[in-house]
Amino acid sequence: MQVMFVLIGFSLLVALTFLGIFIWAVRSGQFEDQYTPSVRAVFDDEWRAENDEEKPPARADSDSGHAADTVEHAQDEPHGRGNKNLADREDDTGTGSEKQEASTQERAKAIRRGNIETGSATDGGGNPDHA
Amino acid sequence: MITTQPLNTKGNNADKTRGAPVCFHCGDACDGYDIAIGDKYFCCNGCKTVYELLSDKDLCSYYSIDEKRRGKSPFDDGYSRRFDYLDDATVIEQLLDFADGDVRMATFRVPSMHCSSCIWLLERLGTLHPGVIASRVHFPRKEVTVTWNATQVSLREVVSLLSSIGYEPFISLQDVAEKRTRESNRKLYYRIGVAGFAFGNIMLFSFPEYLADEGTIDPAFQFVFRYLNVLLSLPVFFYSATEYFSSAWAGLRQRHLNIDVPISLGILSLFGRSIFDIVTGIGPGYLDSFTGLIFFLLIGKIFQKKSYDALSFDRDFRSYFPLSVAVRGDDGEHNVPLTNIAVGDRIIIRNQELVPADAVLLRGEAHIDYSFVTGEADLIRKNSGDRIHAGGKQVGRAIELEVIKNIEQSYLTRLWNNDVFTKDSQGSLRSTVDHISKYFTIVVLVIAFGAALFWYFHDPTLMTMVFTAVLIIACPCALALTSPFALGSAQRIFGNNDFFTKNTDTIETLARIDTIVFDKTGTLTQTGSSQVRWHGPALQEEERVMLKSLLRQSTHTLSRQVFASLAGDRTHEVGEYREVPGRGIEGRVQGVPLLIGSAEWAWRDGSTAIEAGSTAVYVSISGVPRGHFSVPNLYRDGLRELVTALKPEYELVILSGDSDREAARLRTVFGEDVPMQFQQSPEDKLRYVQRLREKGHKVLMVGDGLNDAGALKAADVGVSISENINTFSPACDGILAADRFSVFPRMLAFTRSSMRIIKAGFMISFVYNVVGLSFAVSGLLSPLVAAILMPISSVTAIAFTTISTRLTARRRGLL
Numbered sequence: 047m048q049v050m051f052v053l054i055g056f057s058l059l060v061a062l063t064f065l066g067i068f069i070w071a072v073r074s075g076q077f078e079d080q081y082t083p084s085v086r087a088v089f090d091d092e093w094r095a096e097n098d099e100e101k102p103p104a105r106a107d108s109d110s111g112h113a114a115d116t117v118e119h120a121q122d123e124p125h126g127r128g129n130k131n132l133a134d135r136e137d138d139t140g141t142g143s144e145k146q147e148a149s150t151q152e153r154a155k156a157i158r159r160g161n162i163e164t165g166s167a168t169d170g171g172g173n174p175d176h177a
Numbered sequence: 178m179i180t181t182q183p184l185n186t187k188g189n190n191a192d193k194t195r196g197a198p199v200c201f202h203c204g205d206a207c208d209g210y211d212i213a214i215g216d217k218y219f220c221c222n223g224c225k226t227v228y229e230l231l232s233d234k235d236l237c238s239y240y241s242i243d244e245k246r247r248g249k250s251p252f253d254d255g256y257s258r259r260f261d262y263l264d265d266a267t268v269i270e271q272l273l274d275f276a277d278g279d280v281r282m283a284t285f286r287v288p289s290m291h292c293s294s295c296i297w298l299l300e301r302l303g304t305l306h307p308g309v310i311a312s313r314v315h316f317p318r319k320e321v322t323v324t325w326n327a328t329q330v331s332l333r334e335v336v337s338l339l340s341s342i343g344y345e346p347f348i349s350l351q352d353v354a355e356k357r358t359r360e361s362n363r364k365l366y367y368r369i370g371v372a373g374f375a376f377g378n379i380m381l382f383s384f385p386e387y388l389a390d391e392g393t394i395d396p397a398f399q400f401v402f403r404y405l406n407v408l409l410s411l412p413v414f415f416y417s418a419t420e421y422f423s424s425a426w427a428g429l430r431q432r433h434l435n436i437d438v439p440i441s442l443g444i445l446s447l448f449g450r451s452i453f454d455i456v457t458g459i460g461p462g463y464l465d466s467f468t469g470l471i472f473f474l475l476i477g478k479i480f481q482k483k484s485y486d487a488l489s490f491d492r493d494f495r496s497y498f499p500l501s502v503a504v505r506g507d508d509g510e511h512n513v514p515l516t517n518i519a520v521g522d523r524i525i526i527r528n529q530e531l532v533p534a535d536a537v538l539l540r541g542e543a544h545i546d547y548s549f550v551t552g553e554a555d556l557i558r559k560n561s562g563d564r565i566h567a568g569g570k571q572v573g574r575a576i577e578l579e580v581i582k583n584i585e586q587s588y589l590t591r592l593w594n595n596d597v598f599t600k601d602s603q604g605s606l607r608s609t610v611d612h613i614s615k616y617f618t619i620v621v622l623v624i625a626f627g628a629a630l631f632w633y634f635h636d637p638t639l640m641t642m643v644f645t646a647v648l649i650i651a652c653p654c655a656l657a658l659t660s661p662f663a664l665g666s667a668q669r670i671f672g673n674n675d676f677f678t679k680n681t682d683t684i685e686t687l688a689r690i691d692t693i694v695f696d697k698t699g700t701l702t703q704t705g706s707s708q709v710r711w712h713g714p715a716l717q718e719e720e721r722v723m724l725k726s727l728l729r730q731s732t733h734t735l736s737r738q739v740f741a742s743l744a745g746d747r748t749h750e751v752g753e754y755r756e757v758p759g760r761g762i763e764g765r766v767q768g769v770p771l772l773i774g775s776a777e778w779a780w781r782d783g784s785t786a787i788e789a790g791s792t793a794v795y796v797s798i799s800g801v802p803r804g805h806f807s808v809p810n811l812y813r814d815g816l817r818e819l820v821t822a823l824k825p826e827y828e829l830v831i832l833s834g835d836s837d838r839e840a841a842r843l844r845t846v847f848g849e850d851v852p853m854q855f856q857q858s859p860e861d862k863l864r865y866v867q868r869l870r871e872k873g874h875k876v877l878m879v880g881d882g883l884n885d886a887g888a889l890k891a892a893d894v895g896v897s898i899s900e901n902i903n904t905f906s907p908a909c910d911g912i913l914a915a916d917r918f919s920v921f922p923r924m925l926a927f928t929r930s931s932m933r934i935i936k937a938g939f940m941i942s943f944v945y946n947v948v949g950l951s952f953a954v955s956g957l958l959s960p961l962v963a964a965i966l967m968p969i970s971s972v973t974a975i976a977f978t979t980i981s982t983r984l985t986a987r988r989r990g991l992l
Contacts, residue, residue: 051401058378058405065374072366082316085293086300089242 201240202228203343227342234304242294260340262501262512263333263348272332272348274322280310282324283332285339285346290319299344306330306338321346350495350515362482369475372417375409376468380964382406386461387961403455406464413468414448417475436614436657439621440474443652450645463649466963470654473971481661481681483668490679492908493598494590494883497568498533502526505577520580527575534567534580535587541576545569568883589883592859597867597891598908608685609935610660614653621651628954639956646958650949654967655942655974660685660935663978667931670986675914676896676924683910686894688928689875693823694866694888696880697833697843700898702811703915709742713796713804720798722747723766727773730754731762735794736773739806761795772797776805811839812846815919820847822922828874832857832865834884863887883907923989930985938978945970 071077198207201217202224212219219225231239262268275282290299295314299321302312308329313322321344323335330338339346382402385394421437421444428435444467451462489496501512503525510525515533518524523539526532532545543559547569559565565578567587584590592598625647632640664681671678678684695701716724726748728740754764761774772779772795779795780802794806823829829851831843837855847853854865862880866888869876878885878892881899886907889895897909898918913921949966952958986992 047395050398054382054401054405057381061374061378065370068370068374069367072363072370077362077366079315079317082296082314085296085316088293089297089300 200224223343230305230342231298236298236301236304239294239298242292242297260333260336262499262514263336264331265501265512265514268500268514269332276327279327280324281327281332282322283335284320284322285336285348286318286320287339287344287346288319289344290314290316290321295344298342299339302335302338305342306334309335309338348500350498350500362479365475365479365482368417368420369472369479372413372468372472372475375413375417376465376472379406379409379465379468382409383461383465383960383964387964399461403461406462407452407455410448410451410464410468413471414444418444418471421474433611434615434618435611436653439614439618439651439653440657442618442621442648443654444470446645446648447652450649461960463960463963466649466960466967469964469968470652470971473968473975474654474657477658477661477665477975480665483665483672484680485672485677488677488912490909490912493593493886494568497883498531498584502530502533515584518580518584520583522580524578524580525575526571526578528571528573530571532565532567532569532571532578534584534590535582536565536567536578536580538563538565539577539579541574543576544572546572589859592863592884592887595860595863595887597863597887608660608682609932610656613656613939617653617656621648624651624950624954631954632956636956643954643956646953646956647950649963650953650958650966651946652967653942653946655945655970656939658971658974659938659942659978662975663931663935663938663982666979666982667927667986670927670982670991671911671924674920674924674991675917676911676921677913678911679909683894684928684931686875686910687877687925688932690827690877690894690925692828692830692869692874693877693879694830694832694869694892696862696878696882696885696888697831697839698835699881700879700885701813701816701831701843703809703813709739709809710807711804712793712807716804718745720803721745722749723769723771723798724773724796726751726766727754727762727764727771730764731756735792735808735811736762738808738811739773739794742806769799772800811842813915813918817846819919819922823925824848824851827877827925830854830865830869832862832888834858834862859884859887863891866891879913880907880909920991923991927986927989927991930989931982934978934981934985937981938974941977942970942974945973 076083198210198218199205200207200220202219205220207218207220210218212222212225214225214228217228219228231237263272273281273283287295287299290296296316299314300312302309302321302323306329309323309325311324314320315322321339323339325335336346336348382405385398385402421441424435425437425441428438447463447467447470451464451467454460454462498515501514502518503510504513504518505523505525513522518534524533524536538559538561540561543563543565545557545559545565547557547566557569564581566589567582567584568589582588585594625644628647629640629644632643661681664684667684668678668681671684721743722745725740725743725745728736728743729748730751731737731740749766752765754762756762757774757778761772761778763770763772763774765771774795776793776795779797792808794808796803796805820829824847829847831847831851831853833853833855834857835855837853840853840855843853844851854861857865862885866876866878870891870893876892876894878888878895879898880886880889880895881897885895885897889897889907889909894911895909896911896913897907898913898915900915945966949958949963949970952962952966983992
């Protein structure tokens with residue numbers, strides 16, 4: 047019967063582990079916002095699924111191949127990702143930094159067209175006042 | 178700005194004939210096919226820009242996530258220096274949550290976030306600007322926390338970026354004046370976790386003693402179990418339960434027996450008696466009952482703490498005001514923090530900006546929208562030299578003003594100097610539970626001492642046993658759980674009906690209301706000439722001017738509404754003007770005869786279809802029917818029903834800041850006996866409500882604008898009516914969605930039912946107490962009886978109140 051004491055100790059240990067997990071969960075803010083993560087989880091899947099579909103061939107093939115690829119997609123998809131190349135798409139994962147710069151300029155153009163000023167468009171990012 | 182018509186009004190003739198496309202970005206109807214990319218049409222350049230921005234970064238999944246609820250079109254006033262004040266070092270410091278090295282973090286409130294697409298896009302800000310390191314949305318609070326690299330992007334640029342995609346953060350003076358402190362439930366969760374952990378384990382360790390026959394349990398096990406229980410209960414007593422002791426102590430110091438006093442007595446005797454029993458070896462103690470009690474009580478507490486994160490119930494004028502304003506000095510124009518504005522300063526107010534202090538118009542054409550103040554959306558035109566009150570919003574070109582009063586001393590803001598805003602007006606009404614607990618505590622103590630006295634003469638050894646047993650079993654856990662669960666359920670049911678209350682006390686107070694004070698403008702009336710629609714072939718510019726000229730002559734409410742809805746300032750002379758009450762107006766403008774009024778009057782035809790909820794104003798030009806305006810009913814839908822439902826039960830009062838021109842119409846709805854006060858200033862309203870309360874009335878104030886803020890605060894309960902829940906309403910106890918106005922009487926009736934349910938719950942808990950007490954006084958309260966009786970009474974209390982509240986709500990059509 048002495049084994050009971052070991053078992054009791056063990057059961058307490060398990061229970062303490064769960065208490066610890068609970069406290070960790072509260073600490074990490076999981077009880078603060080009980081809505082957004084539920085939505086976020088759905089996005090992540092969709093985002094990944096989309097990448098799985100489109101990214102691998104893009105990385106494997108040469109640039110000329112992409113263009114055709116993109117056009118096809120543009121026709122297939124109701125919301126059209128038409129007039130842009132896949133270089134931008136790689137940008138999303140944060141790979142090429144020089145490409146990021148290129149697209150920043152494009153965005154700047156877009157912003158100017160809409161008469162909305164953001165600083166990086168005019169002074170090239172980074173305001174010395176805040177550094 | 179480009180005006181658009183909401184998508185949900187497809188019945189619009191103009192739409193049908195032209196087949197106007199729907200904006201690909203925001204879903205509003207487009208004016209035409211002019212703004213397009215490929216086969217996608219946009220209602221304005223702003224929407225097109227956002228689309229380009231997103232497609233540029235391959236973020237078009239945005240549109241497929243939530244197709245029904247499209248994006249927001251960015252607000253573009255053509256003024257790009259709107260956010261210049263965010264370059265000010267003190268402002269930056271106040272807005273930042275965190276700054277370390279180059280990394281900055283700030284939390285912005287984004288009221289326009291409304292769907293899952295918004296979350297998706299806002300969390301991908303880093304894709305739009307490489308300087309943004311991370312962005313995270315807290316949807317219930319409508320907040321986004323952005324982390325960025327200060328060498329790549331500034332705070333102003335982050336805000337501009339958010340605005341450029343249609344999610345302009347709301348940054349107000351209040352945000353800066355007092356750093357938001359979020360009440361966190363974390364501590365309560367920890368307490369519940371610890372109590373639940375101890376409760377579960379102690380219950381398991383107690384089973385052997387309960388189930389085994391006397392003496393059959395191995396003494397070694399008995400020893401281990403009992404002392405493990407003591408060990409486990411220590412954190413519950415010294416951590417989880419501490420709030421009850423401090424609350425009881427605070428109550429006692431104010432000579433007030435609140436519900437936590439008997440609870441603390443019960444906890445103390447439970448714990449003390451258990452420790453005594455275990456140490457002396459008399460028995461296993463009541464530690465499972467003790468921890469279970471704390472566990473259930475804390476669950477009740479968290480259930481009651483339901484809060485609506487996105488809503489704020491304690492806003493004052495500062496949350497409407499911007500952080501800074503442009504001041505014209507000798508050396509040009511600069512942004513000055515609002516707190517530094519002095520009398521005599523020349524300020525420049527641009528489109529959609531608020532006038533922060535009473536001022537005189539120096540230059541420019543002012544069209545002031547006082548909707549923040551009065552709830553009325555009509556634009557008021559001011560001329561040079563006119564006085565403009567603080568809180569008005571300029572619509573149109575920039576104007577220059579001279580400040581004539583300090584911000585705190587302005588017409589509107591002066592209201593906040595009143596005492597009601599400095600002292601907490603609540604507390605005059607003690608909750609029912611506290612009221613009962615006073616008598617409860619006294620009765621329990623009498624029984625406990627009586628029983629102790631009885632046993633002192635019969636069997637002194639049992640005296641302390643019985644005394645503690647009475648305190649243990651009388652511990653009002655069921656009593657304490659009844660009201661959190663009943664009121665908490667009621668609060669959730671109200672939430673489902675778009676009536677959001679600050680806390681559960683509000684519901685209790687609502688049940689005791691005997692007088693309801695209504696504001697008129699914006700509360701009883703629907704806001705906005707913006708809802709006036711033209712039906713018929715589109716009006717030419719010249720026709721519009723002619724109609725406007727004629728309408729200007731009339732003081733009729735409908736004329737005024739239609740007049741306000743027509744754009745432009747030009748008017749002509751009107752000849753042969755005639756107004757026939759109840760029928761319409763006629764006149765000649767530049768030789769053209771015009772008729773405006775009822776169908777019979779203007780069209781010589783009484784058989785036209787009329788939209789529900791609105792009045793049609795017919796127009797004929799040169800004797801030819803031209804079309805009609807549909808003007809939404811002046812009073813809210815269901816006002817008549819509301820009055821019929823409320824009048825037998827409550828005293829109704831109307832306070833209006835307006836002139837009495839509508840008194841007669843209001844009389845037809847409210848009857849002759851309802852007191853009506855007109856031309857009430859914000860202070861008048863406040864004082865009126867205070868006087869009512871001094872006479873002993875329990876007052877509910879229903880208002881909407883900032884001018885009601887004083888009255889809302891002074892009343893026992895202030896409910897603010899809001900057309901859009903996510904826009905800001907003045908400090909109040911509850912926010913009611915305007916379209917639920919007609920359901921309001923049912924909700925008020927429901928609060929009374931809730932109180933009846935609470936009382937029934939009290940009866941149930943008394944029955945348990947009587948049963949338990951009979952065990953206790955006869956000295957038979959074994960740990961097993963306590964272990965069964967106490968959780969059962971708690972669970973019954975929870976189940977009964979929750980289920981009956983929901984059933985009542987269903988019967989009343991609130992669920």
